[in-house]
Amino acid sequence: MTLATIIGLSGVSLLLSAVILKLLLILKLPLNKARIIALLVFIASFIPVEGYSLSLYLRGLFNDLSITTLCLLLLFLYRPQVQHIQSRSVFILTALAGLLLYPFALGYSPVDPYAWGYLNQSHGLTAPLTVTGLLLFLAAYAFIKQNTLLMACIMTSIIAWQLNLLESRNIWDHLLDPLLWLYSLYQLPVIIWRHFHNKASSQ
Amino acid sequence: MLNKSLFTLTLLALSGVLWSLFNSPPPAEFKLSPLPLSDNSSPFYRVDFASHQSTPEVHSSTAVELADHRVMAFWYGGTREGHKDVSIYSNIWDPKTGLWGQDREIINRQFTRDSTWRYIRKLGNPVVMRGPDQGLWLFYVSVSVGGWAGSAINLSRSYDEGQTWSPARRLITSPFFNLSTLIKGKPIQYQDGTIGLPVYHEMLGKFAELLRINQDGEVIYKTRLSWGTHSLQPIVFITSEDNALVMMRYHGSGLRRILQTRTRDAGLSWSPISRSALPNPNAGIIGLNIQWQGQEALLLAFNNSEEERDDLSLALSLDKGQSWQLITTIELNPLDPPDNSKQFSYPWLLQTRNGQIHLFYTWHKNHIKHIVFNQTWLEQKLAQRKKP
Secondary structure, eight states, X not given: OOHHHHHHHHHHHHHHHHHHHHHHHHTTOOHHHHHXXXXXXHHHTTOOBTTBOHHXXXXXXXXXXXHHHHHHHHHHHHSTTSOOTTHHHHHHHXXXXXXXXXXXXXXXXXXXXXXXXXXXXXXXXHHHHHHHHHHHHHHHHHHHTXXXXXXXXXXXXXXXXXTTOSSOOOHXXXXXXXXXXXXXXXXXXHHHHHHHHHHHXXX | OHHHHHHHHHHHHHHHHHHHHHTSOOOOOBOOOOXXXXXXXXOOEEEEESOOSSSSEEEEEEEEEOTTSOEEEEEXXXXXXXXXXXXXXXXXXXXXXXXXXXXXXXXXXXXXXXXXXXXXXXXXXXXXXXXXXXXXXXXXXXXXXXXXXXEEEEEEEEXXXXXXXXXXXXXXXOTTTTOOOEEOSOOEEXXXXXXXXXXXXXXXXXXXXXXXXXXXXXXXXXXXXXXXXXXXXXXXXXXXXXXXXXXXXXXXXXXXXXXXXXXXXXXSSOOOOEEEEEXXXXXXXXXXXXXXXXXXXXXXXXXXXXXXXOEEEEEEESSTTSXXXXXXXXXXXXXSSOOGGGOEEEEEEEEOTTSOEEEEEEETTTEEEEEEEOHHHHHHHHHHHHOO
């Protein structure tokens, strides 16, 4: 079993644990008890029944989660009852990037931005240099805004890409995935509502 | 302080990205494989079956020549297409005896599950090639969820001429849950040792791409050959180090013709899709570069009909795919009403080092038919067709 496989299987199991933890907290279960149950679910997801474990099913269904998703899941599991304001920028950027990536990936255009994420010279330097420049811009933006979470997500994604920690050789697969994109789209109205609500409250 | 450290680390990581970018191989030209000399002995034509009813249904054959000149064919078979018991089977043809051996199951769902660490629901099209490392590279489709639109591609390799196969690795080809990439056409090679694998997508859009795969079996780039909702199963004819012709199955309404696109810069860019003069009943095709009377030519196996897969024919082009002439009809069995189970479909062409040409195809969905012939036979057929 490769490291990429371990990360892939652990990622979907972490997602399952996080969903269970969130549900238990909504049901007002004490945090410690909810955490123990989430941990048990995480362990149980690896136990094979007739050759198939839950993590195997989930990985077949969702493929590998991105490094950004793994960072957000770990943060949530560490401090599940804290509102992470810095995550709003991550969701907004993911929602925008997904709009650029996924409709084109389904063949609705001769252009395929996903291909720009391989970061090698096999089709010239323009596209990979543009993507690298975009990553630099985002990192600088996160630094200026003092958004530690956004910077950590970008940094870990780039390092994971360099170390081959996922099966994909495409940087986009490290930065975002469709589940994170869908969750970000769901979060967008909430973020917008909070933004205007806070503005109105402060006036 | 933490932010400053993170930013510094990010800058270092980006420097590493730039370093690996500038050290990656530049664009490569196509690799031209030497074409076997044509077999100009007396006309030779032989028909048999590569599969021997190990399973009720078989489909989608592919084949490669082994080091000892035997021919190894692969296909998928099971109770029916999409059934859980579908596996990849193989068989070997010995040119000395002219006989096939016994069907052998080489890859099944469990093998794929255990090596890709994913739930596998069903298996599909295989495509085999002699890899740049001289091993046998077997790409094949698997589905974890849904129908064929939920497909992904796996790669297993053999370094003992097909006796044993390495654990399969999953190719990551799409950002959208890695869903909906399938194969049918022959891979090509580049001069830098990478592979070009023609693939197609079936979820919502139906379009073709060319995957660039390195010697480790990782996808390192992909180029869109077409877009939209009506092109499938691309095949690639390399006509020079920079030029290639791609032909595709047409999945649409209106004039049903094989689609085509061309490149003049070794695949960096492709021309807009156009219709060829050849009909296509929404069915797979296959091609082969051959030597024809001292010049390079293209040989195409296709269903010569706009409606049904009940005609399987061979066509020849002497002008790099600008025009085609029909050589012969291999199968013709028009059925009224049409019967999908009696089709002749999904052809595969292979030329062995002795110049003989092997045609494989799905025959009535329950056999893989194998026809082996030489060029003299083809020339004879073409001459017969040209006679008034």
